[in-house]
Amino acid sequence: MLRLYDNHLSGNGYKPRLLLAHLGQGYQRIELDILRNETRTPEFLALNPNGRIPVLALEDGTCIAESNAILHYLAEGSRFLPSGRLDRALTLQWMFFEQYSHEPNIAVARHWIQHVEMTEAQRAQLPVKQEGGNAALAVMERHLGEADWFGGEAMTVADIALYAYTHVAEEGGFDLGLYPAVGAWLGRVARQPAHVPMNPAPEGVVDPAGPPG
Amino acid sequence: MLRLYDNHLSGNGYKPRLLLAHLGQGYQRIELDILRNETRTPEFLALNPNGRIPVLALEDGTCIAESNAILHYLAEGSRFLPSGRLDRALTLQWMFFEQYSHEPNIAVARHWIQHVEMTEAQRAQLPVKQEGGNAALAVMERHLGEADWFGGEAMTVADIALYAYTHVAEEGGFDLGLYPAVGAWLGRVARQPAHVPMNPAPEGVVDPAGPPG
Numbered sequence A, B: 001m002l003r004l005y006d007n008h009l010s011g012n013g014y015k016p017r018l019l020l021a022h023l024g025q026g027y028q029r030i031e032l033d034i035l036r037n038e039t040r041t042p043e044f045l046a047l048n049p050n051g052r053i054p055v056l057a058l059e060d061g062t063c064i065a066e067s068n069a070i071l072h073y074l075a076e077g078s079r080f081l082p083s084g085r086l087d088r089a090l091t092l093q094w095m096f097f098e099q100y101s102h103e104p105n106i107a108v109a110r111h112w113i114q115h116v117e118m119t120e121a122q123r124a125q126l127p128v129k130q131e132g133g134n135a136a137l138a139v140m141e142r143h144l145g146e147a148d149w150f151g152g153e154a155m156t157v158a159d160i161a162l163y164a165y166t167h168v169a170e171e172g173g174f175d176l177g178l179y180p181a182v183g184a185w186l187g188r189v190a191r192q193p194a195h196v197p198m199n200p201a202p203e204g205v206v207d208p209a210g211p212p213g
Helices: A011-023 A042-047 A067-075 A085-115 A120-144 A157-166 A180-190 B011-023 B042-047 B067-075 B085-115 B120-144 B157-166 B180-190
Strands: A003-006 A027-031 A055-057 A063-065 A204-206 B003-006 B027-031 B055-057 B063-065 B204-206
Touching (some): A003 A011, A011 A067, A055 A067, A063 A067, A085 A157, A085 B085, A120 A157, A120 A180, A157 A180, B011 B085, B067 B085, B085 B120, B157 B180
Parallel strands (some): A003 A027
Antiparallel strands (some): A027 A204, B003 B055
């Protein structure tokens, strides 16, 4: 059975959870407490030397790190990864955009505001994160003026990657009311059959045939 | 003919240049001056609303942004992208690592030190960038203690992505002497046939059959 090393507050962890629900694939979820440094133990660093969740452990113990690489792995052969060369590249384009221009601003601002006592340096950096996050949301708004989805004609892993932290951007101090096309797209993603919310995250073994237990 | 919107100082731009050289594929290189905001003009934003180079324009005008998505597109069907599902995912894992944990520290520190007059805020952030960059180099060093390459049994786009800013990390104040396995890997990459240096970047049309002209 697949094992997902995860944290219930993490949008990066939510990405594979959401895709696994869409794929109807069972897995075992293992919660790690980031704030208590459970991702920096020797045992966890043996799974991912970069010390971050999520990590997907395959049946044979092989581990894949980086949320968007995990999405790509899980989605192969499914409708969530386009089969055409150009659409696959554009799907990856938006996933790299997410990790470079979106997540480091929106997810980090949310983390600072919601989950930690901000240091003075973080408080000084917050306006930079707000500016960067709004720039990323404006790029998304522009794209969604011309297209319904990010990776092709239907929902793909690019949409899942971008949904994870966009739908909780207001927890990072962002006003999604400024981005109506983004708001409409968030609704399209959430209305897909098999959609699951970020929280509560399922505990233990997730059986797609029944309720999480 | 493929067109590459690029800047000669950019490691992200160097990535597709290096891969195109390995593939023996011609292209037209278009230099943009980032410091003079040539990537923020309406004309360029029509190519990439995120306002960043590199951008690869295909023959039909379709544009692909994000250096690692461009690498993935160009490498499809070549020996630089593994064909197995797991190796492809691990290649992407390292490419996302590069854009999240490596480039924002090592490339940004290099940019601040080499190319701009640092602001007070940047000067205050520099130690954070140094710490993050050294952590990324340590993760690479650990991997290279067990493997020769990042994406499989031979050089892949993951190696090209990581080489771009690692080989100039000393310009960002990093001591590569602390990472001997990284140093040996840099040498392996640079000794590949068809390798080209980051600078001088070729001007205009690059003809793989002859010298850049």
